[in-house]
Amino acid sequence: MTAPTTATSGLLRYAMRLDAVLVGITGIPFVAAAGWLSSHTGIPVAMYYALGVFFLVYGVVVYWLAGLERVRPGGIATIAANAAFTVFFVAEAVVGIWPLTGWGVALLLGGALYTAVIGAVQYIGLRRLA
Known part of the structure; x- marks a missing residue:
């Protein structure tokens, strides 16, 4: 059963739900148009499929976590995931493992x-918890 959003957890819950919806929606074209995206960015098709499926699952799980009575553990996990993806995305752009195009780097x-900003907003929401 989910608890109603309280004043102290409102920002964290909102930021988690927003993140879940945006990332989940992003998973759809990653799976549906992986080949087209790969040809324009240089990111391998397999990576689009893997990220697309992960993003779809992430969206469902994070939305569910945002509705739990104890939102702190899910909030910490979501913030950690956003921090990890921030590092991963920058590292991939800088290291050059893939033959990225300008669109791929962008x-x-x-x-x-995105992951740095939404993770920062989630962190602010976490700090507001009583």
């Missing part, structure tokens, strides 16, 4: 910016 750095 996609990875844009992803890093």
Whole structure:
């Protein structure tokens, strides 16, 4: 059973739900158009499939975690995942493991910016918990 959103957990719950919806929606084109995206970015098709499926599952799980009565553990896990993805996206853009196009670099750095910002908002929400 889920508890109603309280004033102290509202920001964290909102940021987690927003993250879940945005990331989950992003998983759809990653799976549906993996080949097209790969040809324009240089990121391997297999990576699009893997990330797409992960993003879809992440969306469902994080949305569910945001509704739990004790939101702190799920919030910490979500913040940690966003921090890890920020590092991963920047590292991939900088190290050059894949033959990235300009669009590929932009996609990875844009992803890093998104995960850093949403993770920071979630962290602020976590700090507001009583």
